[in-house]
Amino acid sequence: xxxxxxxxxxxxxxxxxxxxxxxxxxxxxxxxxxxxxxxxxxxxxxxxxxxxxxxxxxxxxxxxxxxxxxxxxxxxxxxxxxxxxxxxxxxxxxxxxxxxxxxxxxxxxxxxxxxxxxxxxxxxxxxxxxxxxxxxxxxxxxxxxxxxxxxxxxxxxxxxxxxxxxxxxxxxxxxxxxxxxxxxxxxxxxxxxxxxxxxxxxxxxxx
Amino acid sequence: xxxxxxxxxxxxxxxxxxxxxxxxxxxxxxxxxxxxxxxxxxxxxxxxxxxxxxxxxxxxxxxxxxxxxxxxxxxxxxxxxxxxxxxxxxxxxxxxxxxxxxxxxxxxxxxxxxxxxxxxxxxxxxxxxxxxxxxxxxxxxxxxxxxxxxxxxxxxxxxxxxxxxxxxxxxxxxxxxxxxxxxxxxxxxxxxxxxxxxxxxxxxxxxxxxxxxxxxxxxxxxxxxxxxxxx
Numbered sequence: 001x002x003x004x005x006x007x008x009x010x011x012x013x014x015x016x017x018x019x020x021x022x023x024x025x026x027x028x029x030x031x032x033x034x035x036x037x038x039x040x041x042x043x044x045x046x047x048x049x050x051x052x053x054x055x056x057x058x059x060x061x062x063x064x065x066x067x068x069x070x071x072x073x074x075x076x077x078x079x080x081x082x083x084x085x086x087x088x089x090x091x092x093x094x095x096x097x098x099x100x101x102x103x104x105x106x107x108x109x110x111x112x113x114x115x116x117x118x119x120x121x122x123x124x125x126x127x128x129x130x131x132x133x134x135x136x137x138x139x140x141x142x143x144x145x146x147x148x149x150x151x152x153x154x155x156x157x158x159x160x161x162x163x164x165x166x167x168x169x170x171x172x173x174x175x176x177x178x179x180x181x182x183x184x185x186x187x188x189x190x191x192x193x194x195x196x197x198x199x200x201x202x203x204x205x206x207x
Numbered sequence: 208x209x210x211x212x213x214x215x216x217x218x219x220x221x222x223x224x225x226x227x228x229x230x231x232x233x234x235x236x237x238x239x240x241x242x243x244x245x246x247x248x249x250x251x252x253x254x255x256x257x258x259x260x261x262x263x264x265x266x267x268x269x270x271x272x273x274x275x276x277x278x279x280x281x282x283x284x285x286x287x288x289x290x291x292x293x294x295x296x297x298x299x300x301x302x303x304x305x306x307x308x309x310x311x312x313x314x315x316x317x318x319x320x321x322x323x324x325x326x327x328x329x330x331x332x333x334x335x336x337x338x339x340x341x342x343x344x345x346x347x348x349x350x351x352x353x354x355x356x357x358x359x360x361x362x363x364x365x366x367x368x369x370x371x372x373x374x375x376x377x378x379x380x381x382x383x384x385x386x387x388x389x390x391x392x393x394x395x396x397x398x399x400x401x402x403x404x405x406x407x408x409x410x411x412x413x414x415x416x417x418x419x420x421x422x423x424x425x426x427x428x429x430x431x432x433x434x435x436x437x438x
Contacts, residue, residue: 050240052250057236060225100240141356147258152265159264165224166259169349172224187220194220194248197255 027095032088035080047076050099057100061107071110075103150200158193165190208234210242219248223256262341262351337361339401342417342432350414352437355406364400364419364432368393371421374400374429381414390422411438 025031025045034042054075058068079102089095151159161179164170176186208218208231218235221227227235239245258264339361340353353360368374377388386408394400402417409415414435421427 049246052253053236053240053246056249056253060232094241096240096242096246097237100237141354144258144261144263144354147254148263148265151255151258151263162255162259163264166256167262167264167349168343172226183226184217187217187224190220190224191217194223194252194255198251201251201254 027093029088029092032083032092032095036083036087050076050096054099054103057103058107062110067110071103071106074106075099078102078106146201150197153200154193154196158189158196161189162193208238210238210245213238213242213245219245219252222249223252260349260351265341337403339363339399340434341365341399342434344430345416345433351434353409353434354438355409355411355436356438358406360404360406360409360436362402362404362417362432362434364402364417364430366394366400366419366429368396368429369421371423371427371429373422374419375422375425376400376402376417376419378404378415378417380410386415409436411436 025042031042035046051072054072055068058071062068062071079099082098082102083089089098151162154162161175164175164178165172172183172186176183179186179189181189213219213235218227218238222232222235235245239249337357337359340351341363342351343365353362366374371393373390374393375388375390378386380386387404391400391402400419412435414433416434417432419429419432421429
């Protein structure tokens, strides 16, 4: 694992402080102590960092967006409650593994209760009663702008590939035949597009 | 899975492409919860993917503005109704307008408020910048998200007019109720049909569908364009 700043986050010049690229924290004893002490910056980092990862993990297991969000929040509640009760972790470096393990338990319990398979009609639109704060609304809007601008910077061929894969959901074998490539090279092309997207996305953040 | 195995096997890409078996997914997820480099990599990939799914990756087409009229004509006693008229200026109808410019359009709109109409509409003309979301026929791709956070929601429809000179369209909610309908000239081949919708006519977190037909043959549907609204 690459070395990280142990305690102090690296600050960057930002357009909107709430959208900063996540400061690089190391998940060490001091980090967990700050989390237990409810330090706002650490809590914000924790929920943002693991929120993204949990959303990724849970989306493949729970089809309903509302269930994904509920499972994510339940995971956070359980992790933070346990940390406060035990006043930390025996091995702070395993915080990530702990969050993952708690998420697995939450999903298992949902499966057992049948919630995962609770069928929703195709056109069901469950109203979201969670009130979005002005700050998160602005973050979502600015995030959309940043993502769109980073996508706009990609070369036309990469845009076409990404559109086929993720907007048109074309069969990947069909895409490979169209481009006369094998599946491994498709992954290489995606890797390059993703890295280019990252470069533009980060440079947008720095402005 | 070790970090070296993840990097060498392009695990992040395989994860995004949904090419992993369930045990492999679990192994990679266990890894990226513990590895900040792989976590960062898979997060940025997901951000890119979700942006594309949401229609943020624009195609290079020329836009045309569709005239938007409510299903019910406004009357002095009608409550909550409003007429919206979009006027396209000459510079705006230029066929050379690239998507990069059309992606954020200044649209002149006029509002007429009626008794009992929502507070949002403003009497008179004002220019409003809108960012259209590209919609494709329902058989292709995930349902795009359209934000109703701004005064107007704009969608650009990838329509194959297939010889039709005039199109009719109707916007329905999830229950099938017509929210609004109208007609517009068919766009040039390869150009999208742009529809600007006052956001107050839409509810957040709902599904809608725009159906486009050949106005000359009412039974000929050219496409259904579903979308979901977001705040």
